Amino acid sequence: MDPRTKALEYAVSHQAEFLEQLKDLIRMPSISTAPENNGDVQKTAEWLAHKLTRIGMKNVQILPTGGHPVVYGECICAREKAPTVLVYGHYDVQPADPLELWTAEPFTPEQRGENLYARGASDMKGQVMASIDAVEAIMMSGEPPVNIKFILEGEEEIGSPNLVPFIKAHRELLSCDVALNPDCGMIGADAPTITYALRGLAYFELRLYGPEHDLHSGLYGGAVHNPAIVLAELIAGMHDADGRITLPGFYDRVRSLDAEERAQLARLPLSEAHFLAMTGVSALFGEKGYTPVEQVGARPTLDVNGLYSGFIGAGSKTVLPAYAMAKISMRLVPDQDPAEVQDQLIAYLNAKAPKTVRWELTNHSSSKASISDIHHPAVKSLVDGLAAAWKTAPLYKREGGSVPIVGDMQRILGVESVLTGFGLSDDNIHAPNEKLHLPTWYKGIQSLIHFFYNYGQA
């Protein structure tokens, strides 16, 4: 029997043990935000380090950070020049409040039907254990096909405040060819999903200053340029009639979608009706020539996130405001560069802002888009793995938002991430009665076993 078949069978025959171990992990309330749970967080890290050691991982360490520790472990395969996969996960969980809305104890996992109910079951102890279980099955079935490293952090639910310094301090240890991040979900139990791209972000605050102080709109209105109106005019000029962004050169580096990728995105069950239902708008609006899925995932956008000027209380005040402010952010796609986008915005403002106002631009956030080409060997390996486990062609998804850890790894380690996961949209993560759909989870373990073998052969 070849190692892959052996590993797949091992995983099937050990489902009961895998489930029991997941329950053990869940029983430790590793709530990262609650100081009274610091001991539980530490115990959880120790439990995972022990588990990694037990399945044969080497160099297992509980590494300190400024907060909760990172659990690290690796297996380096015998084959020369084998690629390395860095598996990211987090072992901390959200608090369980409000407790009264839980049907059962949040940290006492309870199986009902096909689901396992408990805090952390889906987000993401289930996903962490699916990854470890897949690697266990592989390790027990012969030489692993690729190098595998785990980085399991304990502070994701509080915003990973210590992760960037940690990655920077451990560049060598964490070096890899690709990152696997199973913290994303699936579109449905029968719709295995791979997220191969995220948009980047360039977030600015624009302030326009007019008169030295608020003026009486009766005494000065008509002779003084109103900064709120100037701001409106500048914002209005940032899109043309086709919904395209007018900043000079904005689309120069935008990677276009080819027919294959558009066909894949068209398979997603995210119709116009879906977007209408999710947002409650009466009609969608976006760049002409693209579907909503393409508009939110594969095309750059410019949004106003906040607007302020003058008097915004109830009733009326006849003020001509001294200044006006807008938060303006662009979602970026490959190969746009946030620094270049800032230059484009500055060029636009230099060209369009009238001399009657003074403007100031502040950058609040900058990150590049992340993308793994759908022909990248890791993407293809995961797609084939998901297909083998589900016996259906997986969906390719581009996510419109950003995932900070993905950007951090891209920036610091120079690697892209592929995102997947075996949670479902009705798993109640961050809410009472969180659950994990076990049949999906078992398929997930199988798909990850395939992934590692596929990637080893790619």
Place this chain on the structure above:
Amino acid sequence: MDPRTKALEYAVSHQAEFLEQLKDLIRMPSISTAPENNGDVQKTAEWLAHKLTRIGMKNVQILPTGGHPVVYGECICAREKAPTVLVYGHYDVQPADPLELWTAEPFTPEQRGENLYARGASDMKGQVMASIDAVEAIMMSGEPPVNIKFILEGEEEIGSPNLVPFIKAHRELLSCDVALNPDCGMIGADAPTITYALRGLAYFELRLYGPEHDLHSGLYGGAVHNPAIVLAELIAGMHDADGRITLPGFYDRVRSLDAEERAQLARLPLSEAHFLAMTGVSALFGEKGYTPVEQVGARPTLDVNGLYSGFIGAGSKTVLPAYAMAKISMRLVPDQDPAEVQDQLIAYLNAKAPKTVRWELTNHSSSKASISDIHHPAVKSLVDGLAAAWKTAPLYKREGGSVPIVGDMQRILGVESVLTGFGLSDDNIHAPNEKLHLPTWYKGIQSLIHFFYNYGQA
């Protein structure tokens, strides 16, 4: 000696008495906003009623309102069909705090050089007494040339909450041909000024509703029309490149300026440099083809008084806002109608607002512009009166703001107001060390004597 000359001489020979009586009036701290001063307010009303009676006014009454009373008095001249002037004034004053910034006691008038220092000296007990003193001089010199009525309220400094019901309830008593309001100031001690027009106001709140709730700008940005951007586009479209307002029909009823009026406005010492200094802007901006004085006084304008949408705190939040709000107001000139302007705004929104948003418009305030033709006999009588007292041609001014009482009298009594007054811009009204420039005040009394005689002959 003719009555006019007699009256003018009476006023000169009684300057000392006039000043002493003004001081007596000032000594009563008629602070309308302070309940502990209610007795002082009442005493002040009684003092004025007594004074009006003493100079020979008839039908003198202290009329109750929902708050502080109104003092009324009249003299009806023997001549048939003589016109009637309604003199408006207020006898209440601002509080004196912060007391520590006063050089002397605020309610103990102190003469230093040419100025009399005290709370209320300029705003507007000095102006009230100038009017009464002028009428006294006339009454003591023969038959008055016109009918004169006084309406002296005690709540101007708290927004005249009871004045509109009072005027409505006393339409017959207050009937007149023109109102004289000496609550405006002069541009300079050597620049007697008459304000013959005020702009009206139409003040709206526009709300645009997009998605049902704030959305994640990463997940939905690009497929959902951003209400803050739509609002910016709608506002941007409200002016053309020449600074003209694009609402359909907006200028149809705007009365144009003739050469004579433009020449008068050009005499005002309100240059571009004045506007730059007062506002601190680096360059002025307004409707092409008009001077700043014309833009703020004689042309209608549209300003944004407030803007709000989404996240306006420090830093960044990647929200696609559910709604956006603007406070938008138009300053109106004769013969614009606020109700028609509202229809024009609605027509604009119906034509321009996209189907991706829903909009709501609220009207917060509506008032017509007020104007007395510069050839109106009352305007001409006042101009000639000021010219005779100052021996210089007075300035004609159109004020860009609104004065509520002027609009109220226009609406309820159907009369226009002419505004003047003998306060100066450095009088520190509403501030510590308020003062009145006595030489200007004495000239003011002379000018009002001329005004009444001139108007009687017009």
